[in-house]
Amino acid sequence: YQACVILSNTCLHASYSTDVRPIKKPSLTALRRGTGGRSSFNGVVATVFGASGFLGRYVCNRLGKTGSQVIVPYRGDHYDVLRLKLVGDLGQVLFLPYHLKDDTSIRKALKYSNVVINLVGRDWETKNFTFTDVHIDGARRLARLAREAGVEKFIHPLILSKGSQCLISKYWGEQAVREEFPDAVIFKPGVIYGQEDRFLRKITRDNVFRSYTYLWRRQLRALPLWRKGEETIKQPVYVADVAAAIMSAVKDPDSAGKTYQAVGPKRYQLSELADWFYRIMRRADKQGYFRYDMRWDPSYLLRIKMSERLLPGWPLGALSAEGLEMEHTTDQLLDGVPTLEDLGVILTTMESQVPWELKPYKAGMYYDEELGEFEEPAPPKEALLL
Ligand SMILES: NC(=O)c1ccc[n+]([C@@H]2O[C@H](COP(=O)([O-])OP(=O)(O)OC[C@H]3O[C@@H](n4cnc5c(N)ncnc54)[C@H](OP(=O)(O)O)[C@@H]3O)[C@@H](O)[C@H]2O)c1
Structure with a gap:
């Protein structure tokens, strides 16, 4: 008799899949499911504006990999962003x-x-x-609408250095974002740098048949750099490190309202880097590579003007006066501002990553070299902190 009572009680109180199960706390985090990975849902629904760009692709991949749902607002042709569909499982990535x-x-994109x-x-x-x-106006609009929609986290990358018109507008953009979304x-x-x-590719790529545009950046075998690149200090950061830091900032509640400087672990003169890239590609000696000061080459300056006039929407080889000014602006570190390491990112060194990135551009790429046949290219010297 007792067994019958227990069985009937169990049946009465059992919940079946057809039962309505109201969610007590209807927040996105309450809807988490899965064990992690691209088919799970980790409680993050992220709208990524500018996802079709270089950094955007890495950020979307990181988001999808940890089970976030990704909304990709795009302009122009939808085929440009279609490959981002693969960053998550079915239904996880919406355009x-x-x-x-x-x-x-x-508003619709961040609702x-x-x-x-x-x-x-x-x-x-x-x-x-x-x-x-x-x-400025675009960043302000996105920040204001995000705040109005009740978004918890707004992440906005700028540029470290100041100088050109583009960089000045980025500075005012930062002020606008802080006004609209203080956190x-x-x-x-x-x-x-990265794929x-x-x-890397603007300075180095020189396969005439594959892409004429990069030949446009150079003067045949010579590389024009401002003051031969000897007065510009760069601290390049690997793209996957920036994407990893953005992911940490999404998860870390302490990141709200903070500014992080995203730089690599070492500083180098631009001239040192350029020479090193050409050494890796085995083009430094035999193919007569050299650097010169672009200020004394009026034909090059004329080329920049032509490039901007001919295709103002997308200058040939991305060669524009503004772009060159940014390329030759020293990365100025700010005192007391946290870095990517404060977000737990282990920074990738250029010495470990760049040889792999430049491998396809090596001279005699398909040559089956003997072990030790070629000398290891000497790494670039670190610059003194400027
Ligand atoms: N790459 C670097 O070395 C570097 C360094 C420091 C900071 N940053 C900053 O990081 C952010 C991302 O850089 P990135 O290298 O990924 O840039 P990117 O490859 O040039 O991509 C820029 C993105 O912005 C979108 N975009 C540009 N103008 C737009 C407009 N008027 N309306 C709508 N969308 C527009 C582009 O869309 P379309 O594809 O439709 O054109 C693209 O998705 C930028 O703010 C950049 O300034 C980059």
Whole structure:
């Protein structure tokens, strides 16, 4: 008889999948499920503006990898962003057309998000968008609408150095974001390198048949640099480190309202880096590579003007006066500002990463070399802290 009572009680109180199970705390974090990985949901719904860019692809991959849902607002052709579909499982990555000056489409893109990452930026002005439109008004609009929508975290990368018009507009963009979203997390990266960057590949790539645009950056075998690159100090940071730091900032509640400078572990003269890249590519000696001061080459300055005039929307080889000015601006570190290491990122050294990045551009790429046949390229010398 007792066994019958226990059995009937169990059956009465059992809950079946058809039962309604109200969520007591209807927050996104309460909906977490899965054990991690691209098919799980970790409670983060992130809208990534500027996801189609260089850094955007890494950030979206990191988000998807840890089970975040990613909203990708895009402009132009949807095929440009379609490959981001693979960063998460089915239904985890959603695309939405938007316009940077249109409040309604932006509101729609961040309506259900608790994290917004603004990676929108451009190194040159176009017919439709000035630096002010993109870096100040656009950033302000995104920050204001994110705050109005109740977004918990707004992440905004800027640029470390100051100087050119683009960098000045980035500075005012920071003020605008801080006014609209005081708790925004701001990153100030130095130059970022990695696959598809605009630093390593702009300086080094020289396969005429693969891409004429990079030949446009150079003067045949010579590399024009401002004051031969000897007065510019760079502290390049690896793109995956910046993406990892952005992920840590998303998760870390202490990051709210902070500014981080995103730089690599070492500082180098630009001239040292350029020479090293060409040594790695085995083009330094045999192919007659040399650097010269671009200030004394009027034909090169004319080329920059032509490049901007011919294709103002996307200058040939991304060669613009603004871009070159940024390339030759020293990365100035700020005292007392936390770095990526404060977010728990172990920084990648250029010595360990760059040889791999430049491998496809080596002279005699398919040559089956003997062990020790070629001398190991000497690493670049570190610069004194300037
Ligand atoms: N790469 C670096 O070395 C570096 C260093 C320091 C800071 N940063 C900053 O980090 C952020 C991301 O850099 P990134 O290298 O990934 O840049 P990127 O490759 O040039 O990508 C920029 C993104 O912004 C979007 N965008 C540009 N103008 C826009 C407009 N008017 N309306 C809507 N979208 C627009 C682009 O969309 P489309 O694809 O549609 O053009 C693209 O998705 C930028 O703010 C940049 O200034 C970069």
